[in-house]
Amino acid sequence: MHIIETGNVAAALGVKLAGVQVVAAYPITPQTPLTEKLSELIEAGEMDARYVPVESEHSALAVCIGASSAGARSFTATSANGLLYMHEQVHWAAGARLPIVMCVANRAVGAPWNIWNDHQDSISQRDTGWIQIYSCDHQQIIDDTLKAFRLAETTSIPVMVCYDGYLLSHTYMPFEVPEQEKVEQFLPPFHPSYALDPSSPANLNTVTLPEIRTDVHGEMAHGYMEIRYLLQEDLRKAVQVVEEIDAAFQEIFGRGGAPLVEPYRCDDAEYVVVGMGSLTYQLWDVIETLRTEGHKIGVLGVRLYRPFPDAAVAAALRGARGVFVMEKALSYGYEGALCSDLKSALYDHIPDKSRAPFVKGLVAGIGGREIRTADLTDTLRSGLVGSIPEPGWIGIQL
Amino acid sequence: MGTRGYRYKTSHSLPGPGDGGNTGSWRVQRPVIDLTRCTPAKRGAEACFACWLYCPDVVVSRTIPPEIDYKYCKGCGICAEECPTKAIAMVDESVYHEHVEG
Known part of the structure; x- marks a missing residue:
């Protein structure tokens, strides 16, 4: 179905179609209409998810980290100083290999205070270990959001979908909203490789020593350096995964072809x-x-x-x-x-x-x-x- | 031997000895039990075990007498603080080693 809507709504519809189970976000211009739309969809019962209102962006991503660790498909969104306020958790989500998807409606960072568009916010998060995709129009926003979940869950690496504040977030453009049935064909339910389970307690991402160690099973477990190298290795391999996922998307929806x-x-x-x-x-x-x-x-x-x-x-x-x-x-x-x-x-x-x-x-x-x-x-x-x-x-x- | 085949790509630890590494190497002071003052040791009966109860790293055994697993004891001193008969002394590792080796 073709509709005429804003970039923020395109992102929200992508999140809805992806069957996200937990949304935690704090409003910030120009991302606000995206999270408002999601809270409306959840409140109206059109989206079967839990919306967790939080007191800050740091908490928003922390909620997503918790939810994702428990095996829920999780989403957040932010802009500019909100993203910077999250920064510690941005690193954490990548190091913990959690397949969280975040939309960033790109905005300049203060000082001086400015709510308009540039890319300084997401570029400043370049070295956190997230995958970063930049959408160029409304169709790409909704398509990239859907692809982002499959990409994140395939690689166990979180994905940022970045789009220009106002220029895309607030302008109205026609785009096609994929059918739910086809989305389910493209994006199977999230089956985490490991999920928190109260009946089998474990500590995740605890103090990890510089050297490798023998774990309780007698197996040789990674040190910090091995864990960090594996993230780098999987990120490099993700270039090819992006191409594969784009090909799979193109086969079902007929759009794509230039994902890199x-x-x-x-x-x-x-x-x-x-x-x-x-x-x-x-x-x-x-x-x-x-x-x-x-x-x-x-x-x-x-x-x-x-x-x-x-x-x-x-x-x-x-x-x-x-x-x-x-x-x-x-x-x-x-x-x-x-x-x-x-x-x-x-x-x-x-x-x-x-x-x-x-x-x-x-x-x-x-x-x-x-x-x-x-x-x-x-x-x-x-x-x-x-x-x-x-x-x-x-x-x-x- | 590398860790390439390890089951996780992140840091997981389960409740059990040594899953945080050889944390005994962190110790600066060593808890040493004076069995002449330790209640279960003196009575030869299950009693007290405050050290076992309070140890945050579960390295004190609930035995007669209680024993400390120095491989993982970080030397926090909580057992010495909680012992009602002051049977546990915190001894500097350097002093302890000098004493033992000397």
Whole structure:
């Protein structure tokens, strides 16, 4: 069924269809309408789940950690400072290998206080061990949310589905709501590999010594370092799992096909612009204009950010003379995190450095600064002749 | 020998000796029971066992006399604090070893 609704409602409907059993969340702009929608659905009896109202985001994720440890499919959502307030538990959920799904309606972080969109909140959680997916439109929000549960439960790694605050969370767009029957075919009930059981008590994630040890069964149990390595190993393997799940989804629903990166007019491109989230599709328009002017330029949307699909990124950029990375976040004191990751991928995958493209990092839309298509076009036009005005923050007025 | 084949990918511990590792190595002070003052030892009967009852790590046995499993005793001193006859002394490990080895 096609409906016209907001991105937040798309996420809520995905959560409902996924048969989530526990929702714990604290309202924060621009995520609020998502959790309001879920509480309405549960209150109306349209969704058979427990909504746990909490006093903070830290508690929201802590509830999900408890629920997931007990074997319940669990969901939370947040934005900006709410995500940062969760930070300790964000690490915990990944280290505990709990398949929690969280939507992040991306918003700038304070100070200064700002409720508008950029990616600093979720990018700052890059190193927590979660899988991060960036949706570019409403259809992807609902589809990615469904895929996220299967991905999390297959890998025992929590998944963040990130989408732009306001630009996607509050705008209305048509999208298809998958049928419940087909969703059940795609996403079987959650069977945890281990669930808390009062009749067989156990301590989970207790103090784990630096060295390996013999457990009560006489088996050699991991030390902290082994447990952490297994998370890294499974995250690296998850790149392929993302592709497999996308293929399974496409078979049932007919949508998908570019779960790692989404190239647009990259085949013959001499220059490629790289972006994440809704900016990706805005760049398609920019590229069309530049193409009519005779420039061979394409767009590469990064859909999966962690684990970083380095091989796919490098493959898509092979043959390009120049790459412009346009980001709504920064690793303060250096450059955009995506820009660094992309350079690293090129270094690893293009052995002949004389054939590697130049990479120019650009920053746009920080704190909701309007990203005008004309400004993007002008900036890239300058970039093609190597004359982008420093510091490469599009639209800055200092 | 590695842990690759271990049944969990996280840290699980079950109630049982040693599932938190060889925690006896953490000990700075060692509880030493003076059997001339220990109630069950003196009477030769099941009695008192406050040390057994209070030990948070379940390393004191409910036997006559009570015995301490030093492999896992962390040396917290709760048994010494709770012993009604002051039969348990907390002895610095360095002093204890000097004494034993000397």
